[in-house]
Amino acid sequence: MLTGSSAVLVVNVLALVLFGPFLTLAHELGHAITGLLVTDRGWTAVVGDTAGYRLSVGSRLTVVFAPGAFRTPWFGFVRCDGDTALSRRATVAVNLAGPLVSAVAAVGLFAAASATDWWVGDAVFVPLVLWQAFTVAATLAPVRYPAGWGGYGGMESDGRRIVRAIRREPGD
Template sequence: MPLAVLLHELGHATPQLMTGQSVEIRLGSGSNAKEFRVGKLKLLITPLSMNVGFASIERDVSKNLQVVSFLMGPVVSLISCVGLYLLSRYELPHLPQYLVNFGLYFTLFQFLFTAIPMYYPSYFGAYEGMPSDGRQVLELLGLMKGQGAQT
């Protein structure tokens, strides 16, 4: 799970990094994160971070760059899912096969729940009340109003 979450967050970060922006990725929600830097990328990793990740997406850049950044997380999850599906078609030893299948379903759900435009309910833990990537894209494009927006 942490690898799939990191890849998803790197998907968000890549368009911003390619335009020279600094990006911070946080894996986990604890306060005891270890910091790693790679160029303009700052990684904050909490031990046992599992399935929680956030990438900072700059709001003072073009709307197009923001949209691409929001979309690239789910796109990377979908590509990972397809790759794992193709890998699952091979006969692998039991443990690798289990890990590939687990990763396949995790990235499928990761893609779906980040692409579907919604605000996350309470059972999404650290994401509660936050807009999904798909929701943020539609809000940026003016196709949906954000929470608290005047109607």
């Protein structure tokens, strides 16, 4: 039987596995919805991989949610329709929106952790707050992700795309 800290650890892991994909979806929808606002293109937000369940929202937004996302709750990305590059402003806005949504989620989850019983706060909300803080830091750091980062290996972070747009540097 689990007691004390081992029970909290099990709930920590369950919270990340169950809620992580939805936090990733919120981050990707931040990118996609901002893209809808600043461009006339179609956008696809993906959590897991592209072989998931597809939901079209209007004529320009598609959400793909793969059941496998619960095995890798951190993987998500957004795609923009069209071959031409986005404007500088659109690039900055779209790439900043995902981390901003994750930061707002972290603040909301921290408030929830503070307002609940210590056990629920520590077991359920704190790991989600930490996950969102990591998400903000990892996506705003202006880097190219290393090969060992699974589906993100070799991709540019949101922060790197923002810096490139501000400096007017060409993309990949």
